[in-house]
Amino acid sequence: MITPLRNYLFGPILALLLCCATIAQAAEQRPFYDGKTINLIVSTSPGGATDVAGRLVSRYLGKYIPGHPNILAQNMAGAGGIVSANYLANVAKPDGLTILAVNRANYLEQMVGRPEVKLDFRKLNWIGSFNRAPMMITCRKDSGFTTIEALRNAKNPARFGEGGTGSISYTFSNLLGEIFDFKVKHVTGYGSAREIDLGIERGEADCRATTDIALVRPPWPTWAQQGFMAFVVQQGPAKSRLLPPSTPTVYELAPASAKATLSLMDIMVAYTVS
Numbered sequence: 001m002i003t004p005l006r007n008y009l010f011g012p013i014l015a016l017l018l019c020c021a022t023i024a025q026a027a028e029q030r031p032f033y034d035g036k037t038i039n040l041i042v043s044t045s046p047g048g049a050t051d052v053a054g055r056l057v058s059r060y061l062g063k064y065i066p067g068h069p070n071i072l073a074q075n076m077a078g079a080g081g082i083v084s085a086n087y088l089a090n091v092a093k094p095d096g097l098t099i100l101a102v103n104r105a106n107y108l109e110q111m112v113g114r115p116e117v118k119l120d121f122r123k124l125n126w127i128g129s130f131n132r133a134p135m136m137i138t139c140r141k142d143s144g145f146t147t148i149e150a151l152r153n154a155k156n157p158a159r160f161g162e163g164g165t166g167s168i169s170y171t172f173s174n175l176l177g178e179i180f181d182f183k184v185k186h187v188t189g190y191g192s193a194r195e196i197d198l199g200i201e202r203g204e205a206d207c208r209a210t211t212d213i214a215l216v217r218p219p220w221p222t223w224a225q226q227g228f229m230a231f232v233v234q235q236g237p238a239k240s241r242l243l244p245p246s247t248p249t250v251y252e253l254a255p256a257s258a259k260a261t262l263s264l265m266d267i268m269v270a271y272t273v274s
């Protein structure tokens with residue numbers, strides 16, 4: 001009896017087809033980020049709140065992304081965060097492998113038409129916010145700017161150390177100057193939060209508008225212990241657990257005439273409340 005050739009080939013062909021189908025199915029099920037590395041760009045120099053928070057996120061974010069990619073954090077400071085934002089929009093490949101930890105007020109630079117802004121923030125894909133840090137104003141105690149009244153009555157305006165006009169510090173100090181009717185002298189150009197701290201220590205600036213999370217990093221615990229800085233006011237409406245309980249909130253001190261600016265502050269300097 002002659003056995004048709006197709007009987008011999010059917011088994012191997014079927015096995016091959018099944019094998020190919022299994023490989024194709026496995027390839028389809030393999031997560032996009034499996035075996036890949038995501039670059040997380042931090043828009044500030046090392047040491048500041050954005051850097052600390054961004055690097056903390058980079059340590060755990062991969063666990064919650066299908067495929068569990070590696071996360072590599074890199075600093076790219078400049079122009080208060082605009083340099084890194086321009087890079088993300090215009091240089092980095094749109095392949096899902098580059099994300100940015102950026103200043104929450106950088107979009108304002110676009111709104112006021114800053115020529116150095118080379119992107120449209122509205123076209124970025126926003127992942128989320130790790131920010132639960134309200135703002136505060138704190139000044140060197142020996143500067144005399146220890147209260148809102150002292151800032152308002154000063155013969156010469158307090159000098160606020162800041163990174164640039166797109167920084168959240170610049171925005172917050174201007175808003176509070178409007179709410180409480182005091183003048184601000186902006187001392188800009190610092191490359192990082194730590195550089196601003198050094199500027200405060202050297203006497204180049206009197207005050208800082210920053211987040212309460214600054215108190216968890218050097219030199220702030222030492223400053224607080226030594227009474228080097230006076231905590232003038234905090235954003236509110238709820239009081240921060242990190243600041244002295246006696247630190248008043250903007251809402252407690254603001255006059256009724258400042259209601260519109262308070263509403264603007266809620267939008268421009270928003271933070272996540274748990």
